[in-house]
Amino acid sequence: MPPFDLARPARATADVSPCGACAVRPLTVCAALDEDEIQRLAEITQSQRVAAHHTLFSEGDTAQNMYNVTSGSVKLYKLLPDGRRQITGFLFSGDFLGLSVDARYAYTAETVTATTVCRFPRRQMDSLLDEFPKLQRRLFSLASNELAAAQDQMLLLGRKTAREKIASFLLSLSERAVRRGQKSNPIQVPMSRSDIADYLGLTTETVSRTFTQLRTHAAIRLLEGGRVDICDETALMEMTESG
Amino acid sequence: MPPFDLARPARATADVSPCGACAVRPLTVCAALDEDEIQRLAEITQSQRVAAHHTLFSEGDTAQNMYNVTSGSVKLYKLLPDGRRQITGFLFSGDFLGLSVDARYAYTAETVTATTVCRFPRRQMDSLLDEFPKLQRRLFSLASNELAAAQDQMLLLGRKTAREKIASFLLSLSERAVRRGQKSNPIQVPMSRSDIADYLGLTTETVSRTFTQLRTHAAIRLLEGGRVDICDETALMEMTESG
DNA sequence: CGATATCTTGAGGAATCTCAATACTAGTGG
DNA sequence: CCACTAGTATTGAGATTCCTCAAGATATCG
Secondary structure, eight states: OOBOOTTSOOOOOOOSOGGGGOTTGGGSGGGGOOHHHHHHHHHTOEEEEEOTTOEEEOTTSBOOEEEEEEESEEEEEEEOTTSOEEEEEEEETTOEEOOOSSSBOSSEEEESSSEEEEEEEHHHHHHHHHHOHHHHHHHHHHHHHHHHHHHHHHHHHHHOOHHHHHHHHHHHHHHHHHHTTOOSSEEEOOSOHHHHHHHHTOOHHHHHHHHHHHHHTTSEEEOGGGEEEESOHHHHHHHHTOO | OOBOOTTSOOOOOOOSOGGGGOTTGGGSGGGGOOHHHHHHHHHTOEEEEEOTTOEEEOTTSBOOEEEEEEESOEEEEEEOTTSOEEEEEEEOTTOEEOOOSSSBOSSEEEESSSEEEEEEEHHHHHHHHHHOHHHHHHHHHHHHHHHHHHHHHHHHHHHOOHHHHHHHHHHHHHHHHHHTTOOSSEEEOOSOHHHHHHHHTOOHHHHHHHHHHHHHTTSEEEOGGGEEEESOHHHHHHHHTOO
């Protein structure tokens, strides 16, 4: 996939405050800030549209920006030298990315569908963090949340069967859809079988077979447009073995 | 394992500043603070000795404390309802634990060997965080580091073979030993085969077989006291497939 | 509407797990 | 100090899940 051309980013539409009308604001890092502070943040923010299957940044790049997804979907992944891939997370509107330990990104971020992000230059973000302890706190709590999610994912990867993995994955997508105000039932599954496989530590074939199996057991229905209807949520929940 | 009796914690020895003589201070969260601030932290700190195989806290407990390991070793794990276990991390001296998203711990913490920890009541810690932005920053960077480590572990769990997992595990133990000022070569491996298995997403038998295999290939030697001599570090590094 | 990628299904194989027996280790009490 | 015991580790044989390779079906996009 060609890397997205960062040299010509789409400027945020020059509204008085582009963040004022932001639909995902209550979901995201910005929820911590009042109007004045949002304004300050808006000044360093650039909104950017990215087509599907484009790289936002790559593992090892110097971490110059942080991002907030305002629409679309993004995957984060790490590679082994021989090409094996582990997707560490999928991001949707409201999700934040770009935390980095040292000065480099620890993973590659690639759009799954057409996506819009808010881009925050890291340096300026850092000064804002000093200025607004609330923002710092918010980011910290965000990192803690991600850490908890990462631990759940370790449990899934290390100890769950293929069927449990798929069931957990579908329920988690449903739950996250609800959290951003969408309905829980027919869920959007915008990523490919191969992406799902690399997220769950499986192969595409096993993912496909397991979907078929769940469909046969009338737990799910595969709809057009990559949507999945969860017919029997209870059955799926029993399959996750985690309540 | 019986939970450790928190009703009778061992008081920190009433030194002028117990932290003043702390050997792991430069390694840990306290490194961020100057003398006065350390003093303030010391006031809310209790040092505590815990025997091997005791629980510090359990998944789901209300998160009342944060801890810093000053000696010994601790494992963190999550359980599935049927008893399957995933160890999400091992902690050694200098390591911090007890971050929690909501008010509850997301995992169980259990000592592997006899351990001493510094215990910080969460509520008081929270006010210190407000008071010392440096401490807040430090904790944030700590969480970011853990997040990066968690992503590495996902790659391991989802995409590496048993042999690669064991090799990565041993090298990581070695590296961490160096970071806390110990020598890299014969490494202490205080945890049981079963713990290693639950950390790497394997069974005890596979862990044991893989150790034997590495020994046969003259990459490692198993010494008494649970120590492991890394004879051929290069071979191990090649096995990790991650450089 | 054709080309291409993605998804599904099948058959066989491999890595790892399960079950079971034996060996070792460390701690306990005589 | 030694033997005993209980836990832990190793090894073996067979089972199973998931993977690999391969073909066919379906969807997507120009």
